[in-house]
Amino acid sequence: MAGSNIGARRYAVAVDFIIARRDTVTTQLFHFVSDTRFDDIPDPVRNMARRCILDLTGTAAAGLSSDLSRIIRNIAVRSFNAGDGAPRARIIFDGRTASPAGAAMAGGMTIDSFDAHDGHVLTKGHAGCAIFPALLALADSTRNTISGADLMAALVIGYEVAIRAGIAQHATAPDYHTSGAWNALGVVAMAARLQGLDQEAFRQALGIAEYHGPRSQMMRCIDFPTMVKDGSGWGAMCGVSAAELASEGFTGAPALVVESDSVRDLWIDLGTRWRILEIYFKPYPICRWAQPAVEASLVLRQTHGVTAPDIEAIEVETFHEAVRLDQHRPASTEEAQYSLPFPVAAAVVRGRLAPTDISGAALHDPEILAMSDRILLREADDLNARFPAERFARVTFRLKDGRVLQSETTPARGDAERPLSDLEILEKFKAVASEALGTRAGDIVAAVDKLPEEASSRTLLDLLLNHC
Numbered sequence: 001m002a003g004s005n006i007g008a009r010r011y012a013v014a015v016d017f018i019i020a021r022r023d024t025v026t027t028q029l030f031h032f033v034s035d036t037r038f039d040d041i042p043d044p045v046r047n048m049a050r051r052c053i054l055d056l057t058g059t060a061a062a063g064l065s066s067d068l069s070r071i072i073r074n075i076a077v078r079s080f081n082a083g084d085g086a087p088r089a090r091i092i093f094d095g096r097t098a099s100p101a102g103a104a105m106a107g108g109m110t111i112d113s114f115d116a117h118d119g120h121v122l123t124k125g126h127a128g129c130a131i132f133p134a135l136l137a138l139a140d141s142t143r144n145t146i147s148g149a150d151l152m153a154a155l156v157i158g159y160e161v162a163i164r165a166g167i168a169q170h171a172t173a174p175d176y177h178t179s180g181a182w183n184a185l186g187v188v189a190m191a192a193r194l195q196g197l198d199q200e201a202f203r204q205a206l207g208i209a210e211y212h213g214p215r216s217q218m219m220r221c222i223d224f225p226t227m228v229k230d231g232s233g234w235g236a237m238c239g240v241s242a243a244e245l246a247s248e249g250f251t252g253a254p255a256l257v258v259e260s261d262s263v264r265d266l267w268i269d270l271g272t273r274w275r276i277l278e279i280y281f282k283p284y285p286i287c288r289w290a291q292p293a294v295e296a297s298l299v300l301r302q303t304h305g306v307t308a309p310d311i312e313a314i315e316v317e318t319f320h321e322a323v324r325l326d327q328h329r330p331a332s333t334e335e336a337q338y339s340l341p342f343p344v345a346a347a348v349v350r351g352r353l354a355p356t357d358i359s360g361a362a363l364h365d366p367e368i369l370a371m372s373d374r375i376l377l378r379e380a381d382d383l384n385a386r387f388p389a390e391r392f393a394r395v396t397f398r399l400k401d402g403r404v405l406q407s408e409t410t411p412a413r414g415d416a417e418r419p420l421s422d423l424e425i426l427e428k429f430k431a432v433a434s435e436a437l438g439t440r441a442g443d444i445v446a447a448v449d450k451l452p453e454e455a456s457s458r459t460l461l462d463l464l465l466n467h468c
Contacts, residue, residue, distance in 0.1 A: 030199045032270040038149035056132040058429035061436040063114035068227045076106035089137040095467030100141040101240040107133025109233030115337040116285035123166030125179030129232035131158035134187040148454035162186025163275040168257035178216045180235025184209040187239020207252025209242035225338035281414040289322035290340040291412035292393035308349045317380040318393040333359035345371035
C-alpha cells in the first residue's frame with residue numbers, strides 16, 4: 001500500500017512538472033504577443049516588416065487576375081459573408097466585404113495564386129501569405145483605431161509565432177504539411193493581441209488553430225498542381241476563426257507545436273532571436289525549389305553568351321523535392337508555378353523570367369515548350385543532404401556544337417544569406433503590381449514608408465482594400 005502511495009505521489013509530481021513547463025512556455029508566449037511594443041522591435045526587424053508588406057502587397061495585386069483569386073473572392077462574398085451586425089472586412093483590392101475569416105481566406109489564396117511571396121527555409125513554407133491578409137481583415141473589422149506602429153508590431157509578432165510553429169510542426173509530425181497547417185497559429189497571435197484575449201483564451205485558440213489547421217499533404221500538390229496550392233488561405237481563415245471561437249469559450253486541444261517538451265527550445269528565445277530576419281524573398285513567381293536551377297541557367301547563358309538555338313539539351317541536378325517539379329508542358333499557371341523545367345526553359349529562351357512567363361500565352365510558346373522537353377532532371381545525393389536548410393542546383397548545357405557548359409552549385413537569390421536589396425524589392429513590387437494598381441502603386445509605397453509614424457493605419461488599409 002505504501003508503495004502505491006509513493007508511486008501516486010511521483011506521478012502527481014511528474015504531472016505538475018509537465019504542467020509547470022507547459023505553463024511557463026505558454027505564459028512567455030502570451031506576454032510576448034500581448035506586451036511587445038513597436039519600440040521593443042529592433043530597426044532591422046522593422047525594415048523587414050516594411051519589406052514584407054510591400055512584397056506581399058505586390059504579390060496580391062498580381063494574383064488578382066488569376067482564376068483562383070476570382071473564384072475564391074466570389075465564394076468569400078457568397079458563402080463566408082457576415083450576418084447583420086456582425087464584424088465584416090473588405091477583401092484585398094476587391095472592396096466587397098465578408099466576415100473577417102472569409103476576407104482573410106480570400107486574401108491568403110489571392111496571394112498564394114501568384115507564387116512570389118516570402119518564405120522560410122526551415123518551415124519549408126510561407127508565413128506571410130496568411131499573416132498579412134489576416135492582419136488586414138482583423139484591422140479592417142475593428143472599430144478601434146490601430147496605429148501604423150501597432151499594425152507593424154502585430155505583423156512581426158505573427159511572423160515570429162508562425163515561423164516557430166512551422167519549424168516545430170516539421171519536428172513533431174511525420175508528414176510534410178502545407179503552410180496553412182502552422183501559419184494559422186501566427187494569425188491567432190495577432191488576433192489575440194488586437195482583440196485582447198486573455199491567456200487562457202489565447203491558449204485555447206492556439207489549440208483550436210493547430211487542430212483545425214489544414215493538414216494537407218504538400219507533395220500531393222507538387223505532383224498534381226491545382227488551385228489548392230499551399231493551404232495558406234485556409235490557414236488564415238482557420239486562425240481568425242480559432243480566435244473568435246476561443247473568445248466565446250470554445251476549447252481546443254493543446255497546441256503540441258507550442259506545448260510539447262521536444263520543441264520548447266524554439267520558444268524560449270522570443271524577443272531575442274527574430275526569426276523574421278531569416279526569411280527569403282523570391283525574385284521569380286515560381287516555387288522556391290525551382291529557383292536555383294533558373295538562377296544557374298541564367299548565369300550560364302549570360303556568362304557564355306549562348307542562346308536557346310545553341311542548346312541541344314539541358315541537365316539539372318538538384319534535390320529530390322525539386323525533381324518532383326516535373327511539369328514539362330504545364331496546362332495552367334498552377335502547373336507552371338510548380339514546374340522546374342518550364343521556367344528554366346522560359347528563362348533560357350527569353351533571357352529572363354518575367355511574371356508574364358508563367359501564365360497566358362507563354363504556356364503555349366512553341367520555343368519554350370520545345371526547350372522544356374529537352375530538360376532532364378536528376379537527383380543529387382549531396383544536394384539532398386543540404387535540404388531544407390539549403391536549396392541548390394547544378395545545370396549543364398549540352399550545345400549543338402559539341403561543347404558542354406556546367407554551372408557552379410548554385411543557390412537561389414533572396415535568401416537571408418544572399419538577400420535582395422531594398423531597391424530590388426521595390427523594383428519587383430513595381431514589376432508585378434503596376435498593371436493592376438496603376439498610380440495607386442506609388443501611393444502604397446509612400447504609405448508603407450510612412451506607416452510607423454501614422455496615428456492610424458486607415459490610409460494604408462483603404463489603399464489595400466478598396467476595389468482596383
